Amino acid sequence: MPIVLANNLHSSKFDSDNVSPFSTASGCSSSAPSSIARPQLVSGTDPCDAIRRLIGSNGSIAISDLRAIQRLGSGDIGSVYLAEIKTCGGGGGGRVLVAAKVMDKGELEGRNKSARAKTEREILEMLDHPFLPKLYGCAENDKLTCLLTEFCPGGDLHLLRQRQPGKRFDEHAVRFYAAELVVALEYLHVLGIIYRDLKPENVLVRSDGHIMLTDFDLSLKSEYGCSPTAQFVRGPRPSSSPSTTSAHRTNSCNHFPNCIVPGVSCFHSKRGNRKKPARLGGPTDGLEFVAEPVDLRSMSFVGTHEYLAPEIVAGEGHGSAVDWWTLGVFIYELLYGGTPFKGLNEERTLANIVARGLEFPKEPAVSSAARELISGLLVKDPAKRLGSTTGAAAVKRHSFFGGVSWALLRCEVPPHVPPAFSVDGGSSGELTDDSSAEAPVEYY
Numbered sequence: 001m002p003i004v005l006a007n008n009l010h011s012s013k014f015d016s017d018n019v020s021p022f023s024t025a026s027g028c029s030s031s032a033p034s035s036i037a038r039p040q041l042v043s044g045t046d047p048c049d050a051i052r053r054l055i056g057s058n059g060s061i062a063i064s065d066l067r068a069i070q071r072l073g074s075g076d077i078g079s080v081y082l083a084e085i086k087t088c089g090g091g092g093g094g095r096v097l098v099a100a101k102v103m104d105k106g107e108l109e110g111r112n113k114s115a116r117a118k119t120e121r122e123i124l125e126m127l128d129h130p131f132l133p134k135l136y137g138c139a140e141n142d143k144l145t146c147l148l149t150e151f152c153p154g155g156d157l158h159l160l161r162q163r164q165p166g167k168r169f170d171e172h173a174v175r176f177y178a179a180e181l182v183v184a185l186e187y188l189h190v191l192g193i194i195y196r197d198l199k200p201e202n203v204l205v206r207s208d209g210h211i212m213l214t215d216f217d218l219s220l221k222s223e224y225g226c227s228p229t230a231q232f233v234r235g236p237r238p239s240s241s242p243s244t245t246s247a248h249r250t251n252s253c254n255h256f257p258n259c260i261v262p263g264v265s266c267f268h269s270k271r272g273n274r275k276k277p278a279r280l281g282g283p284t285d286g287l288e289f290v291a292e293p294v295d296l297r298s299m300s301f302v303g304t305h306e307y308l309a310p311e312i313v314a315g316e317g318h319g320s321a322v323d324w325w326t327l328g329v330f331i332y333e334l335l336y337g338g339t340p341f342k343g344l345n346e347e348r349t350l351a352n353i354v355a356r357g358l359e360f361p362k363e364p365a366v367s368s369a370a371r372e373l374i375s376g377l378l379v380k381d382p383a384k385r386l387g388s389t390t391g392a393a394a395v396k397r398h399s400f401f402g403g404v405s406w407a408l409l410r411c412e413v414p415p416h417v418p419p420a421f422s423v424d425g426g427s428s429g430e431l432t433d434d435s436s437a438e439a440p441v442e443y444y
Helices: 047-058 105-110 114-126 157-162 171-190 321-336 346-355 368-377 392-397 406-411
Strands: 066-074 079-085 096-104 135-140 144-150 203-205 211-213 231-234 246-249 287-290
Touching: 047 079, 047 096, 047 135, 047 144, 066 096, 096 105, 105 114, 114 135, 114 144, 157 203, 157 321, 171 211, 171 321, 171 392, 171 406, 321 368
Parallel strands: none
Antiparallel strands: 066 079, 079 096, 096 144, 135 144, 203 211, 231 246, 231 287
16 A cells, blocks of 8 residues: 655655655764764654665665654644654664655745755755754655654653643643753754754654654754854853853864763763773863854744744844743743733834833742743843853853753653653554644644
C-alpha cells in the first residue's frame, strides 16, 4: 500500500510510485564512528543506524520504506508527520519512529519561502547536541521535499503547560527547562546561528523528559559556519564587578563550553580515580566560554508576535540578543501562564513590547531571583540586555540558576517524564490532506 504524506497547505501527495530515493544527511554518514555515545537517543533503535542498514542492503531509502502514522502538526512552510521505518534490517530491535517534515516546493516558491527551507536543512545538518534535533535523512521529488528528524513523544511545552495546575509550571521545572535551553542557544551561537523563534510550542519533550528545541525555518545562519567572535574570557570574581572581564583567548571555533564536552562524564561506567583531562591551551580556571555577539545582523520582521524583541518591532535591525529576549518571555510564560506584553490585539501587543514597562502579577508568588532574571533578559535596549555581550556565560551566572551543574544537565531528573508512547498497530499507513486538520495531535 503506498504511503501518502500530504502537506496540509496543498493537496500534493508523496506517492511511493513516483519519488526519488532519500539522500542521507551528514548526520547519517556511513563513515561516522558507531562507537560514539549518543545519550540523547535513549529508547528504541537509532533511526540513523536503521537508515544505514537500509542503504547498505537496498542502496537507498525510499518512501516505500516508511509508514505514515499520524499528522503531528503544521507550520508556516510545511506539515510534520509521525512515520515509521518499516524494516530495520535486523540487529536493532523495536520500532523506529521519525518525524517527517513535508514541504511543498510550489508553495515555497510561490510564497518566497524556498530560502527558509534551504536554511533549515543546512542548520539541521550542522547540529549534534543533546537538546537539539538530529537530521536522519532527506528526500525530494518534483513536488515535495521532506526532512526526517527525531520524534519526541512528549509533545511540546505549550501543551504540557496547559495540563499543569493553574496552567503554569513551578520554579523547579522552569529552571530545568530554561537551563537546557540556555546551553542549546549557547551551542547555536557558537555555530553562528541566531534562533529567533523561541516559544513553548517549539520546545519538544523527549521520551526521557529532556527537551529538544526544534523548527529552524526562521533562524539566521552565519556564512562562517561558526561564531567568529567565540572566545574564552576571564569570568568575574565573586568580589568584583560583573562587568570586569578580560579576554584570554579569541577567535576560536576549536574550543567548546563545558556543556558540550563535560570534563566529567555521567555516562562513564567507572567513577573511580581518573586522570584529569588535559586542558586546551593552558589553564582555564576562572575562564568562561563566550560566543556573543554573533556576527550577524538582520532587518527582517520575523518571529511570533508576543515574543518579538523591541528592536525587531522598531525595525532597527537585530542580532543574537533577540534570543535572550525570547528566553525572558519564555520563562515569564512558564511561570505566570501568559506572556508579559500581550495586548487586546496584535497591534497593541507590538506597541506594548516597545513602550510598556515590565510588570509582574502578584500571583502566583515567584522568587525575586526569577523576577530579576526575567527583568535582565527583557531589557528593551539590546546593548544592555543580559546575555548581549557575554551570552550564555552571563545568564548562567545568574542566581536563578544557582546550584545548576551545567556540565551534567543530562544527569538531572526531569520534572516530567511522559508516559510510554504506543502506536496503534492497526494504522493504515495513509494520511489525507485533512487528517487531524483542526489541531496538532496530542501525544498523551
